[in-house]
Amino acid sequence: MSISYNALTGALAAQAALNTSSQNIANLQTKGYTRQGVLLAAVQPDAGSKLPGNGVQISALLRFSDSYKTQQLWRANSDLGSHTQTQPYLTQMERVMNDSLSSISAGVDQFFKALNAAGVDPTSTPLRQQVVTAAGAMSQHVNSIYNVTANQLISIQQQRDAILPQINSTLAGIASLNQQITAVGAMGTNTSALVDKRDQLIDGLANQVALEVNDNPDGSRSVSLKGGQPLVVGNLAGSMSFDTTSGAPVLTLAFANTQFKLDDTKVGGQLGGLSDYSTNTLKPLQQSIADLANQLASKVNTQLAAGFDANGNPGGPLLVYNPASATGLLETTPGIQAADLAFSSDGTPGDSANLQQLIGIKNQTVNLTSIGTVLLGDADTQLVGKLGIDSANNQSLLNTATTIRQQAEDDWKSTSAVNSDEEAINLVEYQNMYQANMKVISVANTLFDATLQMFG
Numbered sequence: 001m002s003i004s005y006n007a008l009t010g011a012l013a014a015q016a017a018l019n020t021s022s023q024n025i026a027n028l029q030t031k032g033y034t035r036q037g038v039l040l041a042a043v044q045p046d047a048g049s050k051l052p053g054n055g056v057q058i059s060a061l062l063r064f065s066d067s068y069k070t071q072q073l074w075r076a077n078s079d080l081g082s083h084t085q086t087q088p089y090l091t092q093m094e095r096v097m098n099d100s101l102s103s104i105s106a107g108v109d110q111f112f113k114a115l116n117a118a119g120v121d122p123t124s125t126p127l128r129q130q131v132v133t134a135a136g137a138m139s140q141h142v143n144s145i146y147n148v149t150a151n152q153l154i155s156i157q158q159q160r161d162a163i164l165p166q167i168n169s170t171l172a173g174i175a176s177l178n179q180q181i182t183a184v185g186a187m188g189t190n191t192s193a194l195v196d197k198r199d200q201l202i203d204g205l206a207n208q209v210a211l212e213v214n215d216n217p218d219g220s221r222s223v224s225l226k227g228g229q230p231l232v233v234g235n236l237a238g239s240m241s242f243d244t245t246s247g248a249p250v251l252t253l254a255f256a257n258t259q260f261k262l263d264d265t266k267v268g269g270q271l272g273g274l275s276d277y278s279t280n281t282l283k284p285l286q287q288s289i290a291d292l293a294n295q296l297a298s299k300v301n302t303q304l305a306a307g308f309d310a311n312g313n314p315g316g317p318l319l320v321y322n323p324a325s326a327t328g329l330l331e332t333t334p335g336i337q338a339a340d341l342a343f344s345s346d347g348t349p350g351d352s353a354n355l356q357q358l359i360g361i362k363n364q365t366v367n368l369t370s371i372g373t374v375l376l377g378d379a380d381t382q383l384v385g386k387l388g389i390d391s392a393n394n395q396s397l398l399n400t401a402t403t404i405r406q407q408a409e410d411d412w413k414s415t416s417a418v419n420s421d422e423e424a425i426n427l428v429e430y431q432n433m434y435q436a437n438m439k440v441i442s443v444a445n446t447l448f449d450a451t452l453q454m455f456g
Helices: 002-026 067-097 104-118 125-186 192-208 269-305 353-363 376-416 420-454
Strands: 036-042 056-063 211-215 221-225 230-233 239-243 250-255 258-261 319-321 330-332 365-368 372-375
Touching (some): 104 269, 125 239, 192 211, 192 269, 269 353
Antiparallel strands (some): 211 221
């Protein structure tokens, strides 16, 4: 009976291998699917037996996965998520601030150009009115750029608020799959499909925050932030949220009745990239625009107060700085007229000494939060230059992250992805193995029948 039994085990093993290849081919285009295979091992003969052996058995169902390559895939996705989310905001801000018609520089230049033109005839009402008009246009330029920064801050917060429910849902999904994999694996059932699903969830999570992932002996995976704060342990999942009780939103992680306060600029991924841009680029830029508006208004108004208007009265303010306004950070004084401009230093009609002092303000310095002390006339150019450097640096990092992610995917595929040519070869080989073993069974039956006929 050993010849029949050996052939039967060979046929069954070949059939299992054919089933595995068919599963691989069926999932040729399934995203995240990890190819499988069977590991065959010879069955040793019984003790004291002179027989060659007891056939073949499937000692393991293989899942072709390299943990190092998978970890690299997730790390690359975190960097990619961070720079991908940041770049659109940088690009928009750079284009708006660098526009030759609507930039702050254009407004400031037009204002001082109007002051210079008024120097030709300080008593000219049209030239004076042109200064008032240019001051209003300059204010609109400042407000327009400032409003873009305010709108970006709102958009970023909305985007961060939308990411957190996705993160929490993914954490719960990973914990649930951990539980299923542990239970199913304990019964000896193949868990490859469940592990693939869990890996897909982890990959998506890695795009949102930077992770550390550890494998456990029971088949589960523990997931934590780069800082070590736990996100998933076994079937327990954490939950992330923004705490606004203190005013500014603070990112917190709740895990097993423990609260962790997180630095949202350092959590990596989409969430970290958005927070880092908001905190370290956008808010300083916004404050610098407010600084410029404030100091410009103060310098102009202080100089006007030192002179006299067309009627010989002490000069009044031309610009109003209002940091509390949502749309009017900088405005012209309501109701101001051309005759109210204090161009004269002594009240004499036609005197332009104070006007010359106003023109000289462009070469005075201002102190801005993000770039320090610069000439007022160069302030916006310096802000745009810094923003351009930040944008170019992020774009370079984005290109690098894209390349690394693609390389990581290629490395993963070289081990785990299904190769149609390889599976086609496997099909032929295992088919031949199955047919050969069935032929052995046929020969064994023939021999058995011949033996019976001898005693018939």
